[in-house]
Amino acid sequence: MPADLAVIGLGHHGLPLAQAATAAGIDTIGYDTDPRPVAELAAGRPPVDGSLTAAEIRRMLSAGFRPATSPAELGRVRTAVICAPTPPGPDGSLDLTAVTDAARALAARLRPHTTVLLESPVPPGTTEGPLRELLETGSGLRAGRDFHLAYSPGRLDPGSRTHGFAGTPKVIGGLTPACTESAAAFYGRLTDKVVRARGPREAETVKLLETNFRHVNIALVNEMAVLCHELGVDLWDVIRCAETKPFGFQAFRPGPGVGGHGAPVDTIGGHRPLRLVELAGQVNERMPQYVVQRCTTLLNEHGKSARGARVLLLGITYKPDLADRQGSPADEIARRLIDLGATVSYHDPLILDWRVRDLPVPRADSLYEAAAHADLTILLQHHRTYDLQGLAVKAQLLLDTRGATPAGAAHRL
Numbered sequence: 001m002p003a004d005l006a007v008i009g010l011g012h013h014g015l016p017l018a019q020a021a022t023a024a025g026i027d028t029i030g031y032d033t034d035p036r037p038v039a040e041l042a043a044g045r046p047p048v049d050g051s052l053t054a055a056e057i058r059r060m061l062s063a064g065f066r067p068a069t070s071p072a073e074l075g076r077v078r079t080a081v082i083c084a085p086t087p088p089g090p091d092g093s094l095d096l097t098a099v100t101d102a103a104r105a106l107a108a109r110l111r112p113h114t115t116v117l118l119e120s121p122v123p124p125g126t127t128e129g130p131l132r133e134l135l136e137t138g139s140g141l142r143a144g145r146d147f148h149l150a151y152s153p154g155r156l157d158p159g160s161r162t163h164g165f166a167g168t169p170k171v172i173g174g175l176t177p178a179c180t181e182s183a184a185a186f187y188g189r190l191t192d193k194v195v196r197a198r199g200p201r202e203a204e205t206v207k208l209l210e211t212n213f214r215h216v217n218i219a220l221v222n223e224m225a226v227l228c229h230e231l232g233v234d235l236w237d238v239i240r241c242a243e244t245k246p247f248g249f250q251a252f253r254p255g256p257g258v259g260g261h262g263a264p265v266d267t268i269g270g271h272r273p274l275r276l277v278e279l280a281g282q283v284n285e286r287m288p289q290y291v292v293q294r295c296t297t298l299l300n301e302h303g304k305s306a307r308g309a310r311v312l313l314l315g316i317t318y319k320p321d322l323a324d325r326q327g328s329p330a331d332e333i334a335r336r337l338i339d340l341g342a343t344v345s346y347h348d349p350l351i352l353d354w355r356v357r358d359l360p361v362p363r364a365d366s367l368y369e370a371a372a373h374a375d376l377t378i379l380l381q382h383h384r385t386y387d388l389q390g391l392a393v394k395a396q397l398l399l400d401t402r403g404a405t406p407a408g409a410a411h412r413l
Contacts, residue, residue, distance in 0.1 A: 003027045006077040008102045013154045014083030020165040020190045022065045029066045029073050041067040050323030075109030081117045088263045107138025115148040115182045123268050127151040127200035150174035150183035151200040153207035159322035169193040173203025212277045215264040217252040219280035225254035236403040256291045256401040257329025258284040259318025288332040307341030312374035315381025316348045323350035349385050371395040
């Protein structure tokens with residue numbers, strides 16, 4: 001059955017796009033080569049990362065959303081959006097394997113007048129370079145003449161109740177002005193505002209800038225956290241005061257590390273490296289080690305050793321109130337504590353099973369009881385269900401890496 005839209009890749013990025021399109025009345029199929037998530041979605045079960053609920057999936061299905069693994073479905077749509085993952089490769093550059101596989105599958109079935117959009121994070125030049133070549137070679141059609149081609153950076157705030165799809169402007173850069181307008185017509189059905197870039201390279205670089213902006217500023221405030229601890233300065237009070245400045249400042253807050261799906265990119269092919277981004281990555285990667293150092297110091301100050309200490313980790317997801325562990329620093333912190341001889345357990349209302357080095361980590365059923373029993377409790381993620389005042393009273397020793405507890409109630413990062 002023909003459809004208006006094919007979303008290629010049903011991960012943390014593609015599925016919310018499919019949800020927004022279905023809600024807007026667009027006949028949508030979701031294509032993925034992995035049969036497991038497709039089968040789960042078709043059965044009405046939500047993804048494990050918690051990005052959508054079972055009720056939301058059921059509403060999508062009832063509105064006509066069709067998950068599919070057959071590439072034949074791609075030849076029957078007016079618009080195709082590639083949302084394939086591009087994880088960091090061994091050298092730190094983005095791995096485009098899934099994008100090229102998606103392009104080949106689409107190219108073999110591409111029809112004239114189709115609008116092809118790429119939303120995956122990619123190096124600037126990918127859309128008008130490798131992607132265009134794959135699509136033209138595989139289809140025999142010419143981009144900009146026989147079909148439209150454009151890039152639009154994915155802009156999602158997973159789990160956010162404030163920044164929904166419709167309220168987040170979409171940046172679009174087309175291969176030609178007609179390609180841009182075709183993409184604008186599609187996204188105009190989903191969002192309140194469309195921003196036209198000069199071309200696909202500019203749109204691709206928007207994603208690069210936005211991702212690196214986050215990592216660089218988190219690195220700065222993480223460096224400030226270490227410095228302020230050494231100076232005996234309350235960084236959280238510093239941030240509270242600084243964010244009252246109405247211009248020239250945006251508040252970021254430190255943490256035990258940087259998780260999420262948007263990895264910093266400091267090298268683009270053979271071009272000069274982004275040295276500031278490279279340094280920011282090094283700073284953020286050191287934070288789990290710094291947290292463990294703070295733990296051992298706190299234990300020593302209270303007459304205890306890390307070896308044999310009972311340590312409870314609270315909140316092991318990368319983001320509060322979202323069951324997504326992508327890039328969470330909890331894994332490295334747990335590994336380092338175990339290497340020091342600590343006995344590690346955890347509590348997270350969203351994660352029922354956790355394994356470190358293929359070994360299960362005990363999950364605490366009773367939060368307060370576990371905190372009272374542990375020699376050290378570490379708040380890694382502040383889920384809204386946590387009563388931190390009550391927790392501070394129950395815990396023998398509490399290290400708050402998120403600045404969520406009242407001043408003086410716990411040791412803060």
